[in-house]
Amino acid sequence: KSVSRHLLLLSSGRTLSVPSLVLFCLFTGIGRGLLEALFFDSKALSPAIILSYVPFYTMMFLAILLILRTAGGLSESRTFRAPLAALFLGLFPPILDALISGLPNPTLRYGYYMELFRPQKIPEGFFFFYMPDFRLPLGETIVVWATILLSALYARLQQANWLRAALVGAAVYGLFFFHSYLLPSALRLWILNGAESLRGFDLNLFLPLSQALLSLLIYQILMKQSFGYLLKRALHILPFVFVFLAGVAHDRVHSIMPVHFGLLLFYLFFTMIVQNDYFDTKEDAHQKRRRHFSLDDVVFFTGMLTFTIVFLLAAGVTLSLFLIVIMICSLLYSFPFYRGKGKIFPTMKFEGIWGLMSFLAGAIPFVPEKVGVPVLIKALLVFGGWSLFALLKDVKDIRADYHAGQSSLYIVFYRKGWGLLAAHRWLLSLCTLALLFAPAYYGSIGRILPGVLLSVSAAAFVGVALKLKLKVRYQGILAALNVYLAIISLTGFNLL
Numbered sequence: 249k250s251v252s253r254h255l256l257l258l259s260s261g262r263t264l265s266v267p268s269l270v271l272f273c274l275f276t277g278i279g280r281g282l283l284e285a286l287f288f289d290s291k292a293l294s295p296a297i298i299l300s301y302v303p304f305y306t307m308m309f310l311a312i313l314l315i316l317r318t319a320g321g322l323s324e325s326r327t328f329r330a331p332l333a334a335l336f337l338g339l340f341p342p343i344l345d346a347l348i349s350g351l352p353n354p355t356l357r358y359g360y361y362m363e364l365f366r367p368q369k370i371p372e373g374f375f376f377f378y379m380p381d382f383r384l385p386l387g388e389t390i391v392v393w394a395t396i397l398l399s400a401l402y403a404r405l406q407q408a409n410w411l412r413a414a415l416v417g418a419a420v421y422g423l424f425f426f427h428s429y430l431l432p433s434a435l436r437l438w439i440l441n442g443a444e445s446l447r448g449f450d451l452n453l454f455l456p457l458s459q460a461l462l463s464l465l466i467y468q469i470l471m472k473q474s475f476g477y478l479l480k481r482a483l484h485i486l487p488f489v490f491v492f493l494a495g496v497a498h499d500r501v502h503s504i505m506p507v508h509f510g511l512l513l514f515y516l517f518f519t520m521i522v523q524n525d526y527f528d529t530k531e532d533a534h535q536k537r538r539r540h541f542s543l544d545d546v547v548f549f550t551g552m553l554t555f556t557i558v559f560l561l562a563a564g565v566t567l568s569l570f571l572i573v574i575m576i577c578s579l580l581y582s583f584p585f586y587r588g589k590g591k592i593f594p595t596m597k598f599e600g601i602w603g604l605m606s607f608l609a610g611a612i613p614f615v616p617e618k619v620g621v622p623v624l625i626k627a628l629l630v631f632g633g634w635s636l637f638a639l640l641k642d643v644k645d646i647r648a649d650y651h652a653g654q655s656s657l658y659i660v661f662y663r664k665g666w667g668l669l670a671a672h673r674w675l676l677s678l679c680t681l682a683l684l685f686a687p688a689y690y691g692s693i694g695r696i697l698p699g700v701l702l703s704v705s706a707a708a709f710v711g712v713a714l715k716l717k718l719k720v721r722y723q724g725i726l727a728a729l730n731v732y733l734a735i736i737s738l739t740g741f742n743l744l
Contacts, residue, residue: 264313264328266544270551273309276335277302283342288356295562300452302555303459304427305338310466311423312399317470319415320403330402337391337398344387359383360455364433377424384428396420431458438504445502447614453563457508460556464515467548477540478518483726485517488606490733491630495610497740498623505613509567512556513606516574519549523582524589570609577601596635603634633682637729640675640713641722676713683709686736698739705732 400417560568712724
């Protein structure tokens with residue numbers, strides 16, 4: 249018994265290392281793809297296909313950890329000692345099927361069942377994950393059930409009672425059911441609705457992207473990140489998502505694209521917030537703010553988003569080029585080797601580039617025949633507007649920036665003896681003038697409702713920027729700007 253227990257709990261004597269997790273998931277996903285291609289289908293030796301395996305294993309391992317903690321009732325310390333070696337189970341199906349079926353076997357394929365929501369008879373072996381005629385051969389079946397049973401056994405050996413161990417097994421079964429049948433079938437049904445605007449892409453792109461997004465969400469739940477804090481920080485991210493959607497309005501595509509790419513953009517800017525929060529040591533010390541993220545969080549989000557961008561590059565999605573620029577600027581903005589934050593002109597440039605790239609990510613998601621003049625003009629306005637409003641956000645950190653030796657327009661005014669209130673009013677006047685361009689434009693082309701709504705939101709912006717207490721002033725400014733950009737996005741889609 250002690251020997252079997254030792255083997256099962258192999259490498260679980262210490263707390264799970266997030267950098268190790270990221271690397272193990274990369275290794276297992278790429279290794280699994282290579283084994284399938286080398287044993288059964290050399291045509292699958294494509295970077296986009298091979299990389300598409302990684303999000304599945306990342307998502308599954310994190311989800312099983314969450315199941316162990318919730319259904320299994322394991323403590324956090326026991327949950328995070330789950331053996332990383334268990335990830336290697338994903339390498340075995342091609343090996344087992346090669347031994348069972350022999351080589352070469354060109355008819356052997358692996359994949360997802362995608363017909364769940366279509367009127368047809370459920371195949372034999374469906375509930376047992378054994379359907380050799382539907383790309384679920386015996387080797388895969390053996391490993392799926394081994395994972396289910398070993399997860400339940402692990403919970404039991406980690407002091408869960410028999411009922412909780414059984415719940416773990418049932419939950420892991422449900423996890424496989426969801427990702428083998430439900431998710432692929434739902435995405436396929438979604439894609440079939442308007443497939444002509446998919447630009448040649450299919451589930452090979454959107455299924456791994458869905459799994460990558462789920463991995464990020466599960467990690468947040470697993471690490472018990474504060475929902476209230478995330479909601480507060482979402483105010484900083486949503487302007488980029490809204491300007492992305494404004495870009496999408498220039499090139500109508502399948503609805504699955506703005507949803508998936510918009511969520512990916514959201515998480516890219518969330519990653520920037522994780523990086524910024526972790527490295528904001530001096531500013532947080534002066535404002536007595538607690539750090540919400542750890543180095544593990546920085547590694548996980550930066551690693552997963554970088555991988556996802558590389559995957560999109562391999563799939564030939566032009567949007568990935570804009571995301572690369574955003575990621576590079578985020579590293580230069582937050583990381584100690586450059587630390588662009590706290591310097592007026594680098595901050596303006598970075599903010600302008602982030603806004604510009606977000607807009608272009610929506611307007612040019614795939615290789616276009618040409619970029620129209622309206623897109624270029626709006627891109628220039630977005631860059632200028634974001635650069636200007638970047639100066640205004642320093643209103644919330646004047647004291648912390650001053651004590652940390654950083655610079656902002658407010659601090660420049662203060663040091664020259666011109667007064668903080670004068671700086672704020674001068675900058676606010678410029679920003680208000682910039683906000684009036686859009687309502688004036690919509691009014692000139694007869695779009696009265698958007699023009700009126702944008703004027704009202706501009707007035708609200710001025711009101712909160714002048715009247716709210718300094719502690720919550722920037723949150724009010726962000727809320728007003730989000731409403732303003734949401735109106736522009738809705739107008740672009742002719743919803744206003």
